[in-house]
Amino acid sequence: MTEHVPVKGLQRSQLSNRTGCNIETIRYYENIGLMPEPPRTSKGYRLYDETHVRRLRFVLRSRELGFGINEIRGLLDLVDRKCQTCAEIQERTKPHLAEIRAKISDLRRIERLLARTIAQCSGEDVPECPILDALVA
Amino acid sequence: MTEHVPVKGLQRSQLSNRTGCNIETIRYYENIGLMPEPPRTSKGYRLYDETHVRRLRFVLRSRELGFGINEIRGLLDLVDRKCQTCAEIQERTKPHLAEIRAKISDLRRIERLLARTIAQCSGEDVPECPILDALVA
C-alpha cells in the first residue's frame, strides 16, 4: 500500500525537459537559493509543480538577458515581496542595460581592431604577419 | 662579498608596474606556462628582463582582444617556432573574429529586448511592471 508513484508533480528530469534547463543546473539553483526546496517523496525524490516551472523559466530568461545570479536574486526578491513597483524594477534594470551597452561597445572596438588588422594581412605564405606586429606593439 | 643587489633585472612588482598587469597574475601566467620561468637570484627572487616585458605585453594585448588562454598559447607557439606565416596567423584569428561578432549580435538582441521592455515601463509607483511580465512570460 505504499505510494511509490508520484501522485502529482514533476521529477527533476521532467522539470529539465519542460524548461530546457540542464538537470544539474536545477539542483545548483536550489543550492544557491534561486529555486526553493521542493517537497519530496517518502524516498527523498524531489517533486516539482507548475510554480517551480514558472520560477525556473523566470531565472533562465533573466540569465539569457545577461543578468547575473545576484541580480536575479534581487529581481526575485521584488517578485516575492509582491510589493514591486515599476520604479523599483526600472531601477534594477537600467544599470544592467547600461552594462550590456558597455560590453557591446567594448566588443565593437575589439572587432574593428581585429578586422582592420586581418585586412592588412596578405594571407600569403610569408612570415612577418602584421597581426603579430599589432599584438607585440 | 655576496651579491645581494640584483645586478640587472626587474622584480615582479616592477614588471607589474611596467605592464599594468596585476602582480599575482604574472605568477599565474608562469604557472600555466604562458610566461617562461625567469632566472632567480640566489635567494629565489625572480629576475625579469625586457623579453619578459614584451612577452607579457603580447599576452595582455591578446587578452584585451578577447583571445582565451589557449588561443594565446597557440599564437605564442607560432611566435616561438618562428615559422609563422600570414596564412597561419589568419587561420587562428579569423574564427576568433567570428566569435566576437557572434557575441556582439547576441548582446544586441538582448539590448533591444531590454530597451523595449524598459520603454514600456511607466516608471511610476505602480505595481505590475511590464518588465517582470516579460520575464515571466
Add this chain to the structure above:
DNA sequence: CATAACTCCTGTAGCAACTACAGGCTCAAG
C-alpha cells in the same frame, strides 16, 4: 522473481581566468 538498465540522491571536483590570502623569508632603511 531476478536481473539489467535507468533515474534519483549526495557530495565533490573540474572548467576559465584570475584574485587574494596565510605563513614564512629576505632586504633596505632608520
Add this chain to the structure above:
DNA sequence: CTTGAGCCTGTAGTTGCTACAGGAGTTATG
C-alpha cells in the same frame, strides 16, 4: 636591531555552471 615592505609558496575563493563517483530506488524484460 628592529620595522615594514616586498618576495616566496601553496591554496582557497570568485562566477556559473557541468560532470562524475558511489549508493539507493524504480522500471522493464525474461
